[in-house]
Amino acid sequence: MPVHDHLAVRERGGVRPQPIFSDHGRVLRNDHVAGEYWHMELEVPNGMADAAPGQFYQMMCESRATSGPMPFLRRPMSIYHFDRQRRRLEFLYKITGLGTTALAQYRCGDLLGLVGPLGVGFRLQELWKHILIVARGVGLATLAPLAEAAHQHGIRSTVILSARSPDLLLSKDRFLKNGAAVSVIVDTDRSSDVENVERLIRGFHAAYPFDAFFTCGSNRLLKLLKTLSRELNVSGQVAIEQQMACGLGMCFCCVRPIERGGRIEQLRVCHDGPVFALEEVNSW
């Protein structure tokens, strides 16, 4: 894309800044999946889908309603799946407010304004052999591209999927497709109790030690992984959320207290995250 030619001369220390696109994607499908969950697939301009797991896009969710409140700002949405070659982006989202309600009204063929890819995603290390992915609710969507990337790098994923009920375990097949060993835990049979999750993780780790922990979507799971990470000496990463305005690190509205270099700093979730090291993030 010509608008990003200048980034070649912005290289510092051999690192070229990642381009950010502001354009439109064409909706290929936008289907209700289960509960309040919807699944959207888009075809995007060349280069826009060149993302990393854990990154996100800002969506211009324009309401079709002729009256009532309208979303003014964009809405951040983490990527469920990206495909550079086929120029595809997928999002799995839950209707929670004005923006996502408007998003669910988009139909096949509609154009959706997108800005991205944005933020710092998950990092995988070449020498790793086995990672643990623990996710709950819509956090499952955020971690699905990580399992895919791990699979491509020959890293095995053990995945614990947590949800209110079995019908809300939306991405199980995605994880299985990427060679992950998947355990399902739900509230309805109390298998999602934190004691049970801890027992599962300790068991998996004893059988085949983890090189890293990854989580998203639950404060309880974050707390548990922070404890186990310290005790078992396994590093970890967590993707977190915060209300955003610009999504690029310009407005400073999405700060969260992050423990870095021995002190608490108000860091921007959109720019310094949304993925942080487990030990940097305090549960809330």
Add this chain to the structure above:
Amino acid sequence: MVNMAVKIGSLTLQNPIMPGSGCCSDEIDRVYDVTQLGAFVPKSIEIVPREGNPVPRVAETPQGLLNSIGLPTYGLPYFLQHQLPVYLRFGIPIVVSVSAGTAEEFASICRQVSLPGVAGIEINISCPNKEEGGRAFAMGADSTLRVVKAIREATSKPIWAKLTPNTGDIAEVAVAAEAGGADALVVANTFLGMAIDTETFRPKLGNITGGLSGPAIKPIVVRMVYQCAQAVRIPIIASGGIMNAADVVEYMAAGASAAQVGTANFLDPAVMPKILSDLRKFCQDRGFGNVTELIGRTLRLEPATTLVA
């Protein structure tokens, strides 16, 4: 071909489009080549680091954005060492925005940022004045005159005074800023506002009140630019709800020489190059060879005659 260059005092800008302070950082260069802008105004800095306000820091309102970011700053030494060099490398005029709690602090920070390569200094005198119980400097003509005078003695760089709209008579404040030695005015900062969540009855902002920006405020700021343009001789840079080129044309017709785009960058980070090309096209279509032909057009017109029914 349209000549898009404008003059802000002694400073010539290649075009009248620049970001409003606090609404863009160097990250915008990852979206488009930032060197096509007329100037760049980074986020306001203060001498000492400051964390900013509690979250939530923004709330949506109809066609507007209420914010209480609270001027978080890494402080002057960090800015000079790590941020300013990045901006200066872009090669377009960098106008450093500064904020302070007293006239003396303002003079001090302005002296310290008066460095080679810095094109000018925007003084955020819409911020609270510690010596006047937190009332913004630019709420009154006297406090404006005092602070601008103190800054004028501290620097020979062009001074852009950013005025607050939260005052009874902005033209009076504009005159005071001009008398104090400002080279240009930025009209205006955000309107003090508040929003309440009707589920919880709590204020939507962590700081309770905040500044309103976006299209909702534009007609009021157009009026303010129009009034200030009649009261002062120094150039005015308009700032208030600019979303597109038509908004820039409106402000320039009201008397502005340039325009700052703020909130619109949050909705579309690629908005400024689009405004720039649409503005050029507007001039072309209307047969204006220079964008400066737009400045103050409305001021020179006779008032519209009463419509006959």
